[in-house]
Amino acid sequence: MSRGLVSLSRAMTLGFIRDRMALFFTILFPLMFLVLFGGLLKDPGTSRSDIVEIGSVAVFDQMPAEAKAQLDQVLKIDKSGDRDTSLEKVRKGDYAAAVEQQGSTVIMHYSATDQVKSGIVRGVLGSIVQDANLVSAGVTVPAYRLDAQQVEDDSLKTIQFITPGILGWAIAVGATFGAALTLVTWRQKKILRRLRLSPVRTPTLIGARVGVSIGVALLQMAIFIGIASLPYFGLKLSDNWWMAIPLIVAATLAFMSIGLLAGSFAKTPEAASAIANLVVLPMAFLSGSFFPLDNAPSWVKTVSQALPLKHLNDAMLDVMVRGQGPGSALPAIGLLVGFALVVGTIAAFLFRWDDV
Amino acid sequence: MTLTIAVHGLHKSYGDVHAVNGASFEVQQGEFFGILGPNGAGKTTTLEILEGLRQADSGEVTVLGVPPWPRNPALLPRIGVQLQATSFFERLTAREQINTFASLYGVGPRRADEMLELVGLSDKADTRTEKLSGGQAQRLSIACALVHGPDLVFLDEPTSGLDPQARRNLWDLLRDINGQGHTVVLTTHYLDEAEILCDRVAIMDHGKILELGPPATLVRRLDAPTRISVESGLISLDDARALVDGATVDGAVADGTDGVEVVDDGVSLTIATRTPAPVLAALADRNAMRGLSVRGATLEDVFLNLTGREFRE
Numbered sequence: 001m002s003r004g005l006v007s008l009s010r011a012m013t014l015g016f017i018r019d020r021m022a023l024f025f026t027i028l029f030p031l032m033f034l035v036l037f038g039g040l041l042k043d044p045g046t047s048r049s050d051i052v053e054i055g056s057v058a059v060f061d062q063m064p065a066e067a068k069a070q071l072d073q074v075l076k077i078d079k080s081g082d083r084d085t086s087l088e089k090v091r092k093g094d095y096a097a098a099v100e101q102q103g104s105t106v107i108m109h110y111s112a113t114d115q116v117k118s119g120i121v122r123g124v125l126g127s128i129v130q131d132a133n134l135v136s137a138g139v140t141v142p143a144y145r146l147d148a149q150q151v152e153d154d155s156l157k158t159i160q161f162i163t164p165g166i167l168g169w170a171i172a173v174g175a176t177f178g179a180a181l182t183l184v185t186w187r188q189k190k191i192l193r194r195l196r197l198s199p200v201r202t203p204t205l206i207g208a209r210v211g212v213s214i215g216v217a218l219l220q221m222a223i224f225i226g227i228a229s230l231p232y233f234g235l236k237l238s239d240n241w242w243m244a245i246p247l248i249v250a251a252t253l254a255f256m257s258i259g260l261l262a263g264s265f266a267k268t269p270e271a272a273s274a275i276a277n278l279v280v281l282p283m284a285f286l287s288g289s290f291f292p293l294d295n296a297p298s299w300v301k302t303v304s305q306a307l308p309l310k311h312l313n314d315a316m317l318d319v320m321v322r323g324q325g326p327g328s329a330l331p332a333i334g335l336l337v338g339f340a341l342v343v344g345t346i347a348a349f350l351f352r353w354d355d356v
Numbered sequence: 357m358t359l360t361i362a363v364h365g366l367h368k369s370y371g372d373v374h375a376v377n378g379a380s381f382e383v384q385q386g387e388f389f390g391i392l393g394p395n396g397a398g399k400t401t402t403l404e405i406l407e408g409l410r411q412a413d414s415g416e417v418t419v420l421g422v423p424p425w426p427r428n429p430a431l432l433p434r435i436g437v438q439l440q441a442t443s444f445f446e447r448l449t450a451r452e453q454i455n456t457f458a459s460l461y462g463v464g465p466r467r468a469d470e471m472l473e474l475v476g477l478s479d480k481a482d483t484r485t486e487k488l489s490g491g492q493a494q495r496l497s498i499a500c501a502l503v504h505g506p507d508l509v510f511l512d513e514p515t516s517g518l519d520p521q522a523r524r525n526l527w528d529l530l531r532d533i534n535g536q537g538h539t540v541v542l543t544t545h546y547l548d549e550a551e552i553l554c555d556r557v558a559i560m561d562h563g564k565i566l567e568l569g570p571p572a573t574l575v576r577r578l579d580a581p582t583r584i585s586v587e588s589g590l591i592s593l594d595d596a597r598a599l600v601d602g603a604t605v606d607g608a609v610a611d612g613t614d615g616v617e618v619v620d621d622g623v624s625l626t627i628a629t630r631t632p633a634p635v636l637a638a639l640a641d642r643n644a645m646r647g648l649s650v651r652g653a654t655l656e657d658v659f660l661n662l663t664g665r666e667f668r669e
Contacts, residue, residue, distance in 0.1 A: 011452070196409065305627070
């Protein structure tokens, strides 16, 4: 009965669009994270360190203009005549280092509080002194050169990694809560009972809910990719990004099965959303939605293999950003559909039309 | 006449609780049928079995000629159900609500608008159901139950929680619906409602049907005394007693036995008698009829007599 499918889908869609809470938590809230992470952690490789030059330091001042321009990308050099004030500023953390020259020695003053920045400055200064030594020794063409190259596309920025992770989390929230809350609210408000008394078939009812959830997930995808692709954030999708669509469809099924399971246990919408939260939030952390799991303990990595979101995140990263072929997403799609079948079957056995 | 519902020897237990214990009744086509009973009497279970939501343990049930269990998609479009809770989809307007239900039955939006008109909600068509008053929500849920033109309508306590005005409006609506040929089965908490609306009522308790028949017949069968009240002070208590004794043919006295008595509560003097005509004549002779009211027994009295308890608990 396709009429029933259309009208039930319409009723669910309107119910979702008019629910400001649902809109906030499935779209706006994750979007805030995307904007926050994407904006804050822009260009992580080229963040400049501020240093102060006390008096005149020859290796800076006598630098060729071309080398100076390169240096400016890494270090921002202020000049100061006052040694004590400069050192005080380093102590307070205003500058990563203060540099002065005494005779042929270049002295770098740094604070132990920010070891990462002072380490960077130290490395940069070391190479500058090295270069100056080579020049003064008459070596203009060095025997060896180091050329560091990133393996990913040059344009790879934080936003590239953040977008699939946060999008995955948003889809998990939308599908899990959508399924759990519909089930519990409709059971509590006796809508399920009312539908059972109408000639609507159960597959039509399930089909409508699945269709609406997939629609919501694809809407999330469009909004997230759209915003992350703004020049300010600078997301660049690789050629096979469209493989994210079947991935998201499969993942929506998997997350919905979790929501249906939560909805089978819960009697009230409050309990349902508590259970869903208890599942989705830890899953998001353990699946690397917010930060990579590279440094996580091995047991965390093992646990994460059981989570559908982990597979969604990895596969989306592969096809949307890392430029992998379309086939790379197939194992993840298989896993997600399998997860949905197993958990969905359990949920079907626990399903109740009525509270009593 | 054709039978719309036939129930014979119906049993249903939940664990140790025998919710329905051998109920039998029939409902004719076009009838307005009421099921009354205190909470826990088995009304709701009976209704749920008729609707096909539950399976009977034993007994024969046919609705519109077929068994309602297991769920029969061919039967469902022929019945309409208004549930106790107003079960609406969240955040839809009245019109969207009824359109959704209509389309589940393959009924178009024009019919949905007509139903809104019928229940007097045309001006509320674009209001979200959460914002409707109790009476408006009840009327909408009845409209949703009727939108596909069912032969048989189940109404579960349709007027509970409504103010007197809204109840009366709803009664008119229910009478109209029945008048259009829909068979109506109603459960209610209000005996006055059943008395006014129903062609026949079944009084249930402990899972059994105690009495079955037209309300007026049940009341008459009770043979309860008629209560005649006039304003206090028009006639003294002793005079009234003498008057009752004089007017009694079969020698009953106003001593409270057999329901015959005289009571003055300071506001009204009430005479309960089985021979109201001579009493009224005597009162008229003495010009003591100011504030007169004559009340026969009601369904409430029948109920009290049958179950030994107040209707509402």
